[in-house]
Amino acid sequence: MRASDLKTYAKNTWCPGCGNFAIELAARQAFVELMEEGKLKIENLVVLSGIGCHAKMSDYLRANSFYSLHGRVVAPATGVKLANPELTVVGFAGDGDAYGEGLEHLVFAAKRNVGISMIIHDNGVYGLTTGQFTPTSPPGFQGKSTPRGSPEDPMNPIALMLSSGATFVARAFSGNLQHLKGMIREAITHRGFSIVDVLQPCVTFRNTWDFFSKRVYDLQERGHDASNWNEAMERAREWDYGGGAGEIPIGIFYRAERPTFEDRVLRGRRPRELPMPELEKVLKGHV
Amino acid sequence: MEEFSILIGGQAGDGIKQAGNAIARVFNRLGYWIFVYEDYPSLIRGGHNFAMVRASSERIASHRDGIDALVALNQEAVDRHSWRLGEDSVVIFDSDTAKAEGLGIPMSGIVKRRGLPAILRNAIALGALAAVLGIGLDVVEDAIRAAVDKRVEENLEAAREGYGIANGSPWAAEGRRVERVPGGPRPLLTGNEALALGLARGGMKIYAAYPMTPTSALLHYIAAHEDELGAIAIHPESEIAVIGIAQGAAYAGIRSAVGTSGGGFSLMVEHISLAGQAEIPTVIVLGQRLDPATGAPTYTKQGNLFFAMFAGHGEFPRAVLAPGDANEAFHLAAEAMNLAWRFQIPVIILSDKHLSESTFSFHFDISRAATEPPKLWDGAGEYRRYAQTEDGISPLAFPGGGAVVKANSYEHDEFGITTEDADLIAKAQDKRLRKAKALEEYVNGKEMVSVEGDPEGKIALLFWGSTKGAAAEVAERIGARAIQPLCLMPLPKRELEERLEGAERVVGIEGNSRGQFCGWLRCHGIQVDGVVLKYDGRPFAADELEERVRRSLR
Secondary structure: OOHHHHEOOOOOOOOOOOHHHHHHHHHHHHHHHHHHOOOOOHHHEEEEEOOOHHHHHHHHEOOEEEEOEOOEOHHHHHHHHHHOOOOEEEEEEEHHHHHHHOHHHHHHHHHHOOOEEEEEEEOOEEOOOOOEEOOOOOOOOOEOOEOOOOOOOOOOHHHHHHHHOOOEEEEEEOOOHHHHHHHHHHHHHOOOOEEEEEEOOEOOOEOOHHHHHHHEEEOHHHOOOOOOHHHHHHHHOOOOOOOOOOOEEEEEEEEOOOOOHHHHHHOOOOHHHOOOOOHHHHHHOOO | OOEEEEEEEEEEOOOHHHHHHHHHHHHHHOOOEEEEEEEOOOOOOEEEEEEEEEEEOOOOOOOOOOEEEEEEOOHHHHHHHHHHEEEEEEEEEEOOOOOOOOEEEOHHHHHHHHOOOHHHHHHHHHHHHHHHOOOOHHHHHHHHHHHOOOOHHHHHHHHHHHHHHHHOOHHHHOOOOOOOOOOOOOOEEEHHHHHHHHHHHOOOOEEEEOOOOOOHHHHHHHHHOHHHHOOEEEOOOOHHHHHHHHHHHHHOOOOEEEEEOHHHHHHHHHHHHHHHHHOOOEEEEEEEOEOOOOOEOOOOOOOOHHHHHHOOOOOOOOEEEOOOOHHHHHHHHHHHHHHHHHHOOEEEEEEEHHHHHOEEEOOOOHHHOOOOOOOEOOOOOOOOOOOOOOOOOOOEOOOOOOOOOEEEOOOEOOOOOEOOOHHHHHHHHHHHHHHHHHHHHHHHOOOOEEEEEOOOOOEEEEEOHHHHHHHHHHHHHHOOEEEEEOEEEOOOHHHHHHHHOOOOEEEEEEOOOOOHHHHHHHHOOOOOOEEEEOOOOOOOOHHHHHHHHHHHHO
16 A cells, blocks of 8 residues: 555645645555554554644545544544554644643543544644634734734643653654654554644744754654653753744653553453343342 | 322431432332432532432322421421421431430430441431331341441341330331332332433443533443443543543444533533534433522423523434433433434433432333444445435444544535535535434334323323423323323424324423423424423422412313
């Protein structure tokens, strides 16, 4: 199978130069590589997306998909995984989607270590609603809802996910396709909850291409110890999602092993194979 | 007709609920039909709690305001409930904490002497009650063994002491005696428990809920009985997560259900619309309570009918079912699972505090309910999740089975790809409208209207949900017909009109302030001549409702 075999007939409507193209291509390439290596079955892949420019992934990928509501990728993804833990569940969400409207679900998915991968298309702006500030926009960002500049400081999703108990936390940049593909692969093959915050430009409303290109560096190339949570947190705080100078680390911040939510809830049971209820027995206890 | 009504009252933490359950089990063992109403404020310690146990040789499903015995664990119980007493009624009270006319037993002193927690005063009271009513100690001991799971021996000892004291008193020698009646014992189920069993019978494998009165006990029950029910209970971070998880599971082919009350249901509303658009089978138990907002959380109301029927943006089919007792809760919960999967729609089961938390004698033939298979893809050709069909129902396939299954909250083509094409949009809506039509026909082809009382009566009492117990009894007593649609949306109009034919006067009875169901009937051209409404958080008692119905007929 080739990466192009994973495309549907849906017409692509992203703006030319959009970071989403790289994420979509990297995802398809990652899927195909994992299939070829026997680590993924295409029929077992379920992708979910929220609402926003990123979410067209559901239309563009020729795979099982659940095109959900804005902010509501994580909960259905959790349901899919619980229902059938053999499925490979990959959620795509925007920064508004994952860190704004549906933030609580993300925190709890990390806390539970549910076996899903979240790929966040983080462009620091609402694209589909034509340019407002998001939870990761820098202070002072002039969006349509904040013409005098955003009055808030951005949140740091890497630090947040580390604090929430995520067992795989990474960052990538849509301008570095090979690295991005590698992060998606690592996220999918990780056992438990994984998240990749993908920095990407929105060419129409917030073009950060140059900003990121000049600043990103690969954590792994500099020998970061991803098994050390404190060190991960230190690296996470190296960049506060603001617009200042300095370097921006990408790569795997943290990776650990912990029992997954589905392991702990299902205890080896499979919902499909649960027995029919023994009602007569239950009713006897009620006399 | 032999019947007894007993009220046990005390404060929160006194174990009133368990005591009511034990009294119910005693009468159940003697062949009686049982109904237990629980009344408690929203707090953990203090306040006033009471349980009313009604036992009858005839089938009943309601309580009465009047009582034959009052068991008072404190003065407040005496003061609040003495108006319920008749001439022959008896009062059994803790003489260490209350003053009253009747059989006083120093219950607090006894538990203190025995070094037992105060909650065991219940067992003393139960023993005394049995002696006064002429019930054998063996029946009490058997009921305690079934009802109590901690300190069984201490409970038995305390009950024996209460029995001994009462047996030696004049109260045991006179007054009414409880005789064994034919029939029984029957399983005693709360509405919540019956819902749990029905959902499981309908194939539910995952139940998700965030705690909220009055359906918290549904979550607790499923969690405690996972193995017997063949289901898994989970408690996620919010009602939004609850329904999202349930829908993810349903998309993956696993039958799921959720439970909540009005506040949690409000949070789920966007996902109800998603169920409509993406055609995801979604079963929601909505246990109504007194609202708006936080209202009076542990009190009952039938105020969410319109909310259940119209929650969610957009035009899409749904079903709203309204069981009135434990039998119907079981039956309709299984039906809800089947409807949701047959038509790939949201189905709402309307319960309320009164149905969910009251206890009933269960006598439904459980073999009448089963998990019915949905319409499945036959594997031929390329799978289209939203394939156009005559009845609007597209065959289901699930991830992992080889088909590419695309669920979509946007308007979509047959494959599930987003579309904004005018023609495709209209076609997709037409498909859902055909499905609505098929649903309507299906509901009209099933028996979805319950009739009790005299089916030919000139007066028809028309009601829905938990009002059933009291209303059906009143109909029986005044020779009226009791008519209760089990499915409120779509309305089984044909059947309902048949049942109403020949009635000269139709009285609507509802536990809300605006007669929502009567309004819904008017939308269907069905007129109601008068309404009896109650909206003080308390359910209708049978005797109270009879009086109000008689007044409305004058």
